[in-house]
Amino acid sequence: MSLFGKKDEEPKGKLDDYSDSDYFASDEDAHRSVKYKLPSQGKQFATIYATQMKLISKSKMIIMLLILVIIIPVLVYAGLVDDMLGSNASYFGPGDYAAVLLGGLSIMIALLPSVLMSKTLPSEFRERTAYLSMALPQSRVTFYLGKYLASLTVCVATFILAYAITIFMSISAKGSMDAGVVIESLGFTLAGIFAVASTAYGISAFLKKGSSILTFFIFFVIIPVLMILMFTNNILSADYLSYFPSFAGDAACTALGISSFPVSINGMFAVLFNVSFDASLAFNGVLYVIWGILFLLLGLFKFMRREM
Amino acid sequence: MVSKRVVLAMIAVIATMVMVSPSFAVDSDAKTIEVEDYSYQVLGVYYREVTSPSTVSYGSYNICYFEAGSDNEKLFLNYIENGGSMPNDDKKSISKGDTIHLYAGSSNTYWEKTDFYVTFDNIDSYSLEFERFKEKPSLEFYFEAGAEYSAVVTWSNKNVTFRFANESISSGVMNYGIMDYSGSKELYGYSSSFADMWIDISYTIDGVKDPNGVGEGANIIGAILLVLSCIVFGTVIYLYKGPKWAK
Numbered sequence: 001m002s003l004f005g006k007k008d009e010e011p012k013g014k015l016d017d018y019s020d021s022d023y024f025a026s027d028e029d030a031h032r033s034v035k036y037k038l039p040s041q042g043k044q045f046a047t048i049y050a051t052q053m054k055l056i057s058k059s060k061m062i063i064m065l066l067i068l069v070i071i072i073p074v075l076v077y078a079g080l081v082d083d084m085l086g087s088n089a090s091y092f093g094p095g096d097y098a099a100v101l102l103g104g105l106s107i108m109i110a111l112l113p114s115v116l117m118s119k120t121l122p123s124e125f126r127e128r129t130a131y132l133s134m135a136l137p138q139s140r141v142t143f144y145l146g147k148y149l150a151s152l153t154v155c156v157a158t159f160i161l162a163y164a165i166t167i168f169m170s171i172s173a174k175g176s177m178d179a180g181v182v183i184e185s186l187g188f189t190l191a192g193i194f195a196v197a198s199t200a201y202g203i204s205a206f207l208k209k210g211s212s213i214l215t216f217f218i219f220f221v222i223i224p225v226l227m228i229l230m231f232t233n234n235i236l237s238a239d240y241l242s243y244f245p246s247f248a249g250d251a252a253c254t255a256l257g258i259s260s261f262p263v264s265i266n267g268m269f270a271v272l273f274n275v276s277f278d279a280s281l282a283f284n285g286v287l288y289v290i291w292g293i294l295f296l297l298l299g300l301f302k303f304m305r306r307e308m
Numbered sequence: 309m310v311s312k313r314v315v316l317a318m319i320a321v322i323a324t325m326v327m328v329s330p331s332f333a334v335d336s337d338a339k340t341i342e343v344e345d346y347s348y349q350v351l352g353v354y355y356r357e358v359t360s361p362s363t364v365s366y367g368s369y370n371i372c373y374f375e376a377g378s379d380n381e382k383l384f385l386n387y388i389e390n391g392g393s394m395p396n397d398d399k400k401s402i403s404k405g406d407t408i409h410l411y412a413g414s415s416n417t418y419w420e421k422t423d424f425y426v427t428f429d430n431i432d433s434y435s436l437e438f439e440r441f442k443e444k445p446s447l448e449f450y451f452e453a454g455a456e457y458s459a460v461v462t463w464s465n466k467n468v469t470f471r472f473a474n475e476s477i478s479s480g481v482m483n484y485g486i487m488d489y490s491g492s493k494e495l496y497g498y499s500s501s502f503a504d505m506w507i508d509i510s511y512t513i514d515g516v517k518d519p520n521g522v523g524e525g526a527n528i529i530g531a532i533l534l535v536l537s538c539i540v541f542g543t544v545i546y547l548y549k550g551p552k553w554a555k
Contacts, residue, residue, distance in 0.1 A: 050547075053543065053544060053547050054547045056544065057544045057545070057547040057548035058548065062541075062544055066541075091450035091492065091517060091519065092519060092520075093518075093519025093520045093521045093522045094519075094520075094521040094522065094526070095519075095520030095521020095522070096519065096520050096521065097521075098521060099520075153540055154540065154544065156540075157536070157537045157540035157541060158537075160533040160536055160537045161533070161534070161537035161541070163530070163533050164530045164531075164533035164534035164537060165534075167526050167527070167529065167530030167533070168527075168530050168534075170521070170526075171526065171527055171530070174521075176522075176523065176524050176526070176527070177521050177522075177523065177524075177525075177526035177527070178521050178522060178523025178524065178525065178526060179523065179524070179525030179526050179528065179529050180523065180525075181520065181521045181523075181526075182521075182526045182529050182530075183529065186529075186533075256520065256521060257520035257521055258452075258490070258520075270453075
């Protein structure tokens, strides 16, 4: 009978002196005096990353993401964008046109990372797979970061696909387009995604059942409303609103062209109260990244101390 | 928990963003439009062909008429197209039964067709429907909500009045305003005579929105982003199909 799935064969190397036994095994076969190493942190990370990507590939979420992106060219070819712009279209440059196509950024930056991230970690515990994984030679840090980065990769890929399509649509409608505005806008978007994703993931480490609605409402409703209330009561200036990642979508649209897009609470507020925000990637973008790092570390802190 | 290398890499990324990002900052997109000696067409033109019921003895103040194909009409068509001097109409040469071409000047040419009253033979007044012949070019300037704008328009013809942003303006006087909404404001002149159809104006408008994103290089960025996203989604599809290691 074979042991560990190997056929019995003539042992190689030093033989043991068990003359009264029929079984012969080398040191290696018998696991004697053999040093084993744990997989490196990188290898552990790659395994978790690939496994999470595989999980995402099996979910219906990926189809939903692609459908959302495909809406952009559909709107253009259906003529809805031109109808929406009306007579103002002639004043719009390619950046303005791109800002209109990406008008849903504020909602999407709050929604998609929340949906992708909030259940990634809790589902591992609810489905008990974390208890199996943790028993393997697997550090908690790589487990935590591997799952996070896999989901973040898919989220970022969705947004950059939307940007790529928007750029080509805008160039096709308005001629050539400046690279600088695209990079600045993309910078705001990526910083915003990172902040929202990290917050959703970090909060989920504290919850038994992840809630995507909670994070979405925090970023899309609660923070803007609180900041607006503070502004209207003369507690804070309007600029403080732009210091929060909720503003990332508006900042990304403003960097491209049209400002005060009324598809977010910030945008509606800006239009109604005639307030304009100045956001720079150097300051606001870095604030969003720091926000994201803090929440990611907070979640890691909780995850490391979680009793299994 | 987090290795020093990771912390250093994060600091490096943040520092790079801080250093590089000012080069991507977009300048203010408001601009000044300054135009000297612009030949501005005050009136739009409507047109109607009529077989005269009798001698035309009177046309309303901004209507002129010509015998079809006459030299004066040719001069007039050149005038409304390019400016120059306004020819006399064919008042005295028209007789009963001739086909005449009527031209009506209007500061308002929003409609394809509009009615004008024309008097024939000092007896009857007719309301005739004219078709738009030449639209008055509009001078429109787009401002973003919250933008402060100002306009100085100068013209010398005292028979013409100008309006900007729906306010009557005086020649050479600065006019200020703040936009409540994103949209365009129109500069246009009023005149009651073909003789004042073309006038020279100069104007300076501040706070006009510049079209954003005009430049080069976004196609390269777009191609890079497209390739990156295709790699990620290609990997996802590959994983969905199920490579051996993932089963």
